[in-house]
Amino acid sequence: MTTSADFQQMLRGAALRVTRPRVAVLGAVHAHPHADTDSIIGAVRAELPDASHQAVYDSLRVLTNAGLVRRIQPAGSVARYESRVGDNHHHVVCRSCGAISDVDCAVGEAPCLTASDDNGFSIDEAEVVYWGRCPACSGSEAGSF
Amino acid sequence: MTTSADFQQMLRGAALRVTRPRVAVLGAVHAHPHADTDSIIGAVRAELPDASHQAVYDSLRVLTNAGLVRRIQPAGSVARYESRVGDNHHHVVCRSCGAISDVDCAVGEAPCLTASDDNGFSIDEAEVVYWGRCPACSGSEAGSF
DNA sequence: CCCTTTTTCTGAACGAGTCAAGAAAACAGT
DNA sequence: ACTGTTTTCTTGACTCGTTCAGAAAAAGGG
Numbered sequence A, B: 001m002t003t004s005a006d007f008q009q010m011l012r013g014a015a016l017r018v019t020r021p022r023v024a025v026l027g028a029v030h031a032h033p034h035a036d037t038d039s040i041i042g043a044v045r046a047e048l049p050d051a052s053h054q055a056v057y058d059s060l061r062v063l064t065n066a067g068l069v070r071r072i073q074p075a076g077s078v079a080r081y082e083s084r085v086g087d088n089h090h091h092v093v094c095r096s097c098g099a100i101s102d103v104d105c106a107v108g109e110a111p112c113l114t115a116s117d118d119n120g121f122s123i124d125e126a127e128v129v130y131w132g133r134c135p136a137c138s139g140s141e142a143g144s145f
Numbered sequence C: 001c002c003c004t005t006t007t008t009c010t011g012a013a014c015g016a017g018t019c020a021a022g023a024a025a026a027c028a029g030t
Numbered sequence D: 001a002c003t004g005t006t007t008t009c010t011t012g013a014c015t016c017g018t019t020c021a022g023a024a025a026a027a028g029g030g
Helices: A004-013 A020-031 A037-047 A053-066 A135-139 B004-013 B020-031 B037-047 B053-066 B135-139
Strands: A070-072 A080-082 A090-094 A100-103 A122-133 B070-072 B080-082 B090-094 B100-103 B122-133
Touching: A004 A020, A020 A037, A020 A053, A037 A053, A053 A070, A122 A135, B004 B020, B020 B037, B020 B053, B037 B053, B053 B070, B122 B135
Parallel strands: A090 A122, B090 B122
Antiparallel strands: A070 A080, A090 A100, A122 B122, B070 B080, B090 B100
16 A cells, blocks of 8 residues: 555656645555546645645646546546656457456567557557457447347 | 449438538548548538538538448547548557548458456457658657657 | 655646537438 | 449538636645
């Protein structure tokens, strides 16, 4: 388990000012992987009832830029955040309920990074999203349309 | 070049009613790959000045569900549409200007489809987005921040 | 402890996309 | 062709995630 002091440490390590909203946001992202901004606002307010939504948006942006959290946004979804950073991992997204799970890089050494033809682009990241149905949704046929 | 009659054919083939907005939208998507909805509305109105934005939104949804066009939406971007469907191809997105290019599937037989651990999900598609800088943006250092 | 800079708060604003109800158009059957 | 039914289009309002702006508060170096 990660403590508040650890989060302060992480902020300082990234040369960021340590503020209560930031610590709370960092804690919320660690506690609720793949949570959307609204859930994070809720989690932050459990601890800091008067935190503004703007502070949460600002903190998330700062933390994302600093590399302390990662922002993901599958098509058709709102922004979601996770604390697992630095490892090149991907996600499975349920088409039916939107549930997200982590997936380690399919092939050992990030082969997806090699596009067959990069059109002259200089590529620095390959993002993979697997689409399907989560166990719950593939069991019940509801929503399969 | 694809003609209006071809588009009507495609609509009938998909068991969809042939309407002028739909034909125009299909034409616009074919003419402007990776265009966003607003650009498509503009292109449609060049031919059908009184088309409503709602008709375009509706048509795009119908065409997407029918598999006649494909909707893509890289994180942080609005929805974009393309007419290249059925082949499992991917995209390179410029972090700086948002330009998008097509990329054929990196490895011959869609290996990315095999997640290392699917968490019990039944996966039906693997979407790959390559992030980087387009030739123009990697040349000029502007925007690299 | 003070000062400057950065961050947060309040509240308004924005924009892509959706919802709803009535009018118009498509197409199957006669 | 004409009619009737169903689908689609138009108009206009509206939602919701996110951002903008200015004033107030807090962080951290000297």
